[in-house]
Amino acid sequence: xxxxxxxxxxxxxxxxxxxxxxxxxxxxxxxxxxxxxxxxxxxxxxxxxxxxxxxxxxxxxxxxxxxxxxxxxxxxxxxxxxxxxxxxxxxxxxxxxxxxxxxxxxxxxxxxxxxxxxxxxxxxxxxxxxxxxxxxxxxxxxxxxxxxxxxxxxxxxxxxxxxxxxxxxxxxxxxxxxxxxxxxxxxxxxxxxxxxxxxxxxxxxxxxxxxxxxxxxxxxxxxxxxxxxxxxxxxxxxxxxxxxxxxxxxxxxxxxxxxxxxxxxxxxxxxxxxxxxxxxxxxxxxxxxxxxxxxxxxxxxxxxxxxxxxxxxxxxxxxxxxxxxxxxxxxxxxxxxxxxxxxxxxxxxxxxxxxxxxxxxxxx
Amino acid sequence: xxxxxxxxxxxxxxxxxxxxxxxxxxxxxxxxxxxxxxxxxxxxxxxxxxxxxxxxxxxxxxxxxxxxxxxxxxxxxxxxxxxxxxxxxxxxxxxxxxxxxxxxxxxxxxxxxxxxxxxxxxxxxxxxxxxxxxxxxxxxxxxxxxxxxxxxxxxxxxxxxxxxxxxxxxxxxxxxxxxxxxxxxxxxxxxxxxxxxxxxxxxxxxxxxxxxxxxxxxxxxxxxxxxxxxxxxxxxxxxxxxxxxxxxxxxxxxxxxxxxxx
Numbered sequence: 001x002x003x004x005x006x007x008x009x010x011x012x013x014x015x016x017x018x019x020x021x022x023x024x025x026x027x028x029x030x031x032x033x034x035x036x037x038x039x040x041x042x043x044x045x046x047x048x049x050x051x052x053x054x055x056x057x058x059x060x061x062x063x064x065x066x067x068x069x070x071x072x073x074x075x076x077x078x079x080x081x082x083x084x085x086x087x088x089x090x091x092x093x094x095x096x097x098x099x100x101x102x103x104x105x106x107x108x109x110x111x112x113x114x115x116x117x118x119x120x121x122x123x124x125x126x127x128x129x130x131x132x133x134x135x136x137x138x139x140x141x142x143x144x145x146x147x148x149x150x151x152x153x154x155x156x157x158x159x160x161x162x163x164x165x166x167x168x169x170x171x172x173x174x175x176x177x178x179x180x181x182x183x184x185x186x187x188x189x190x191x192x193x194x195x196x197x198x199x200x201x202x203x204x205x206x207x208x209x210x211x212x213x214x215x216x217x218x219x220x221x222x223x224x225x226x227x228x229x230x231x232x233x234x235x236x237x238x239x240x241x242x243x244x245x246x247x248x249x250x251x252x253x254x255x256x257x258x259x260x261x262x263x264x265x266x267x268x269x270x271x272x273x274x275x276x277x278x279x280x281x282x283x284x285x286x287x288x289x290x291x292x293x294x295x296x297x298x299x300x301x302x303x304x305x306x307x308x309x310x311x312x313x314x315x316x317x318x319x320x321x322x323x324x325x326x327x328x329x330x331x332x333x334x335x336x337x338x339x340x341x342x343x344x345x346x347x348x349x350x351x352x353x354x355x356x357x358x359x360x361x362x363x364x
Numbered sequence: 365x366x367x368x369x370x371x372x373x374x375x376x377x378x379x380x381x382x383x384x385x386x387x388x389x390x391x392x393x394x395x396x397x398x399x400x401x402x403x404x405x406x407x408x409x410x411x412x413x414x415x416x417x418x419x420x421x422x423x424x425x426x427x428x429x430x431x432x433x434x435x436x437x438x439x440x441x442x443x444x445x446x447x448x449x450x451x452x453x454x455x456x457x458x459x460x461x462x463x464x465x466x467x468x469x470x471x472x473x474x475x476x477x478x479x480x481x482x483x484x485x486x487x488x489x490x491x492x493x494x495x496x497x498x499x500x501x502x503x504x505x506x507x508x509x510x511x512x513x514x515x516x517x518x519x520x521x522x523x524x525x526x527x528x529x530x531x532x533x534x535x536x537x538x539x540x541x542x543x544x545x546x547x548x549x550x551x552x553x554x555x556x557x558x559x560x561x562x563x564x565x566x567x568x569x570x571x572x573x574x575x576x577x578x579x580x581x582x583x584x585x586x587x588x589x590x591x592x593x594x595x596x597x598x599x600x601x602x603x604x605x606x607x608x609x610x611x612x613x614x615x616x617x618x619x620x621x622x623x624x625x626x
């Protein structure tokens with residue numbers, strides 16, 4: 001059993017970063033995730049593990065610092081909230097194009113523009129469809145508890161390095177700010193110079209020894225044939241993620257007539273909605289996607305074969321609902337898919353979700 | 365004497381450094397980039413620092429710098445090289461990291477990144493190629509374009525009322541306590557090349573001694589962009605660019621202390 005603590009989601013992200021052997025954090029303050037960098041600065045991991053923490057002049061700079069560090073085979077990360085992530089999308093596109101592993105955390109707030117500092121899931125499309133210019137995808141993990149805020153930091157780095165691709169933890173202001181019991185991970189040592197050389201020496205820019213060719217990290221290729229081959233390689237990688245990395249949780253779906261699909265904070269609400277609905281005699285289950293990309297298409301298709309309808313519950317105007325529809329279409333089924341959500345930083349209540357389900361599917 | 369008898373190692377007076385590969389450069393004949401690449405490659409070889417060097421290339425004509433010099437490279441987004449270099453040097457403090465940037469990259473879109481990297485005194489070398497135009501995209505106005513200078517986006521010449529003033533980036537950078545050695549050079553004559561190489565060497569030494577940021581501006585020509593022959597471009601630069609961007613060391617000091625200024 002690891003160390004048990006009562007902590008805020010944002011604080012846990014910082015603690016998990018230190019413990020998983022992260023080499024560098026580069027960030028810029030923004031509500032509601034500023035505690036990530038504040039916690040790191042208070043913890044002073046440079047004395048403990050040698051991890052570097054730097055407050056950059058902007059999100060634009062911090063993501064490019066991550067680019068530089070990641071290209072040297074280091075475990076580098078940043079965190080921000082929605083408007084800051086928008087500023088980073090240029091850099092994220094370059095990171096994806098240069099095939100660099102890193103971790104980006106989005107503790108979402110409501111938008112568009114400056115929006116609100118209250119929790120939201122309105123950056124779903126931005127996260128799962130790439131976000132910046134060009135054809136690329138991020139590995140997107142959606143935690144639904146402070147425990148998962150802890151667990152997904154290490155997991156995200158593991159997946160990022162496995163695929164040489166940026167990974168994102170898509171949280172929200174509620175998960176960042178709420179306190180829960182958490183079992184912290186054990187300390188993993190940071191990779192040594194020799195380990196980096198051995199693991200990532202074929203691409204990491206650590207300085208060219210006589211024994212190897214120079215390593216070049218770039219997203220640029222002006223020869224269209226080579227660039228298309230690069231694009232195909234990226235797409236093959238995303239396809240492999242879809243085959244190997246899908247993660248989700250099913251709650252009471254076995255006998256369900258209706259499936260609620262929700263991730264992150266909304267999935268916590270919907271767990272209660274399932275209880276309420278079942279107490280009223282409605283057979284409702286919950287599918288909680290944990291990876292948003294790759295999206296759990298297969299299980300949606302399987303559930304569509306034996307249920308009467310889907311309700312996508314999101315803290316936005318209805319984004320994931322499109323991916324659910326696509327998954328059902330791809331599986332060759334025709335099941336109604338509805339959406340319910342709140343915006344502006346409002347978290348739906350369990351009762352609202354049940355009412356919506358009844359209104360849409362179970363009119364008496 | 366037969367020519368073949370002359371070709372012996374003991375008669376060798378000059379050879380291309382091995383760090384510069386044999387790929388033909390994409391730079392236009394007469395462009396300053398090739399010369400700066402050459403002296404940079406020579407210095408990395410002469411100082412024996414190839415194994416610890418990582419270069420950060422810009423967006424602009426030097427975007428392909430990584431093709432020519434045999435060291436590890438990263439290609440940065442437009443203007444972001446100083447942030448990329450920050451990530452590198454913070455996590456690999458014993459490496460030698462440099463950025464190589466043009467005037468659009470460094471003085472326009474990347475103004476924030478260069479200012480803050482220098483202000484933090486990041487232990488990196490910045491090479492700033494200032495030719496007063498955007499060469500790669502076809503000769504548009506740069507922040508350093510001179511008053512009245514014709515470019516494709518200032519067909520009637522830069523108009524101060526409309527476009528503001530040519531930006532003296534290096535003077536600005538010299539004010540920052542994080543920088544240790546700030547200089548402005550050219551490479552348009554053999555003498556200037558030797559002088560520039562000496563400055564670059566000092567700049568690298570300061571970085572290796574962890575004295576903070578070294579900043580070397582090279583006032584350069586873009587004869588294609590300027591629509592001149594290489595020789596005419598050199599003359600034009602000397603007559604027009606150099607008076608506005610005066611040459612020499614702006615700062616040569618331990619971190620934080622300004623010793624001399626133009």
